[in-house]
Amino acid sequence: MTQDAAPALSVVVPVFNEADNVRPLVGEIVTALRGRIGFEIVYVDDASRDGTLAILDALRAEVPELRVLVHASQSGQSTAIRTGVRAARGAWIATLDGDGQNDPADIPLLLRERDAAPATLKLFAGWRTERRDSGSKRWASKWANAIRSRLLRDDTPDTGCGIKLFEREAFLDLPYFDHMHRFLPALMQRAGWQVKSVPVRHRPRAAGCSKYNNLQRAWVGLRDLRGVAWLIARSRRTAVRELGAP
Template identity: 35%
Template sequence: MYQFTIIVPVYNEEDNLERVEKELLAYTKIATKKTKILFVNDGSKDKSQTMIEAICARNEAFSFLNFRENRGLSAAIKAGFDAVDTELLGYIDSDLQTAPEDFNLLLAQSNTYDLVTGVRSNRKDSFVKNMSSTIANGIRRAFTDDGMDDTGCPLKVIKTEYAKRIPMFEGLHRFLPAMILLQNGKVLQVPVQHFPRVAGTAKFGVWNRLLGPLMDCFAYLWMKKKYINYTIESKG
């Protein structure tokens, strides 16, 4: 029945989840592909899991994975990749600083491209957050040569067969376009809307926006050198 799964990582987002339910449910009614939602609760310590279970109980298209303990954003995304059974998957943050309806802009390009990522137009974050993200993106772009202006944008559509081949490690969610390029896939960036966070607190600060990505770049270079890539010509 379903063609597209949206992965929603959650960590202590009880103040946002009712809005997440409302907006994603509304999106399923206008989506250009039959869509379902997969929450991945990354060991939240608030009421997030209780709320997620209630949301899934009243909405057929919603399901969840619940981590025993907090393992980080990359682990949550990887668990989502492993669980998806649709041809396409997407990813959006539970703070909803990007708009679910913009998935349709990305899906429109999904026949031609293997990963389509949003670029946050007119970002509504603080000067410090914007500047640290700009610097981090510049560092990643210098190391990966992926041509992406905003790899941290939490709005992406990926062909599932490519996503499942990504060897995820902590921090590697920042390198998804580069990891698709390693598979000789095609990537595209599309401008999307961006909004201020209206509830909850940000999970990343200046320190882990700059130092973490720099360290991860060296891990990416090692992985690029060692990456196994092949194409099967025929079977028998």
């Protein structure tokens, strides 16, 4: 891939105060993808207050695939993901959480699933079959997934997993709102696309601390769940043909 050629894949990583996790994760992404596919890494710093941005800036000289975008003010994970996707040059996007709990070695697995899938399948969602979180966090996630699945019928066991692979154009066509990243399967299905859950690895957090607590997740999740259910109920789709087209 030449310097000016668009990569086939953009890896988007949103971060907030993850200074100790940046360098190891970037190294793992490079190891997983270099030589396999043309790619870029798009980090979006959500106004970190630690040394995250300084480390990313230094890494740009070492990793030619790395790009760094910076939010002027803290805007949340969904906004950071959307910022990265909009700036991405690849037709397909892989996302990872910036805390290092997703394994970049699973990205080639998602790519193989995509290559074997029909064109109507636009989202490959990671499924953490063995969670490496605290018991309370696992319980809260199980409870939230059960409620969401019952209400939205999105047939996705783990929407909160940070590692996903999706088509950039399909993502940008979705309605945007804060916390939308937790509802990507339902939103993709609302748009008429198919979704597949793929078992992936999950690792304990090696450094730093979680930016959410269970109460915050529950309250915001229930409020957004009602909104997404309303969007689905109000959705209308139809096939379109153009007169005179071949």
